[in-house]
Amino acid sequence: MAWLTRTRGAVAAVTVAGTAGISLVVAGLTATPGRPPQPGADAQGGGRTGSPGPVLPRSAPLRIDIPAIDVHAELVPVAGDPHGTLEVPPLDRPTVAGWYRPGVSPGEAGNAVVVGHVDTRDGPAVFFDLGRLRPGDTVRITRADGRVVTFAVDGVGAYPKWNFPTALVYGPGGPGASLRLVTCGGRFDERSRDYSHNIVVRASAVP
Amino acid sequence: MKAQTVLVSAALGVGLGTLLLPAAALAETTVSPSTTPVGGTVVLTARGCNPKAGDALFRVTGPNRDQNVRSTTAAAGGGLSAELFTAGFTLGTYTVTATCGDGSAAGTATFTVTPIGGAPAGGGGGDGAGGLLAAGGALAGAAALGATVLVRRRRRAATVA
Structure with a gap:
């Protein structure tokens, strides 16, 4: 009788372990792809021909919305760390993006820079799908003065970190208001715990 | 009629000259490159300064800085130049205002x-799916092993009986 009870317990344990194992394998196979999408050749874009949006005075941005990739995030100011590299929002706040405060604010003349994580160890972060953006997609920035500035994407590119396009991102730009969105992309190096590339989205203010 | 034409042309010329003069004066000072990562070196050049009149003085003002830099070399294309090392500079945009050795203003330029x-x-979130697959595979493997042991025991029991 005791043998029968033990056997039934063992069968139940094996069944539970098997079911859980198969479920985990299925979950792993159907989970969001581990690597972020990269910009395609058609995303490079060219010069924009439409009329530019208005140029505004300085005002800190509070929020970013990118409907095409379902991004709706708070913005916090960031600058540089003591080593001179760009500061990013802390990894424990992966849904927040950072506005590069030493530069212009979104809506001012020049390039405003917004940086966000592509992922953390736990999964996708705020700019995971940035590489999916295409020319013409819309980015909206809500500022502290209550104005909402709308930008249209001009192009998306992937650049090796060792050859980061400093002038393209931070440069003076044209007379109008422009936006640069920056995140990581390319290959993830497990040893250095860092990606090989940066994804840069170029956008211009539209009326 | 001719006199009128000449007058109008002269007036237009003076007007255009007045409009264009400030722009030309502004263009006399340059910074190259205009964007540099912190720690990089930029070259400040005052094109309109005559080296014979003495050194040019570049006043650099910005987020945490107000310093004067004296020209050190004659620029290849005319004027005077100085190199500026940006180690320790706070990130941001700086304005350079140049004054020639004779005290005349030589224009302004900015650099970032x-x-x-x-x-x-990025933090490398790709581990998520891999971790699930590994854990699932291990559990399923353990279950298969347990099932094999159970089946063998049952066969043995049946043989003995």
Whole structure:
């Protein structure tokens, strides 16, 4: 009788372990792809021909919305760390993006820079799908003065970190208001715990 | 009629000259490159300064800085130049105002000090699916092993009986 009870317990344990194992394998196979999408050749874009949006005075941005990739995030100011590299929002706040405060604010003349994580160890972060953006997609920035500035994407590119396009991102730009969105992309190096590339989205203010 | 035409042309010329003069004066000072990662070197050049009149003085003002830099060399294309090392500069945009050795203003230019390299904006979230697959595979393997042991025991029991 005791043998029968033990056997039934063992069968139940094996069944539970098997079911859980198969479920985990299925979950792993159907989970969001581990690597972020990269910009395609058609995303490079060219010069924009439409009329530019208005140029505004300085005002800190509070929020970013990118409907095409379902991004709706708070913005916090960031600058540089003591080593001179760009500061990013802390990894424990992966849904927040950072506005590069030493530069212009979104809506001012020049390039405003917004940086966000592509992922953390736990999964996708705020700019995971940035590489999916295409020319013409819309980015909206809500500022502290209550104005909402709308930008249209001009192009998306992937650049090796060792050859980061400093002038393209931070440069003076044209007379109008422009936006640069920056995140990581390319290959993830497990040893250095860092990606090989940066994804840069170029956008211009539209009326 | 001819006199009128000449007058109008002269007036237009003076007007255009007045409009264009400030722009030309502004263009006399340049910074190259206009964007540099912190720690990089930029070259300040006052094109309109005559080296014979003495050194040019570049006043650099910005987020945490107000310093004067004296020209050190004659610029290849005319004027005077100085190199500026941006180590320790706060990130942001700086204005350079140049004055020639004779005290005349030589215009202004701006340059931007940026972070070094790219943005460290990723933590490598790809482990998630891999971890699920590994854990699931291990559990399923353990279950298969347990099932095999159970089946063998049952066969043995049946043989003995």
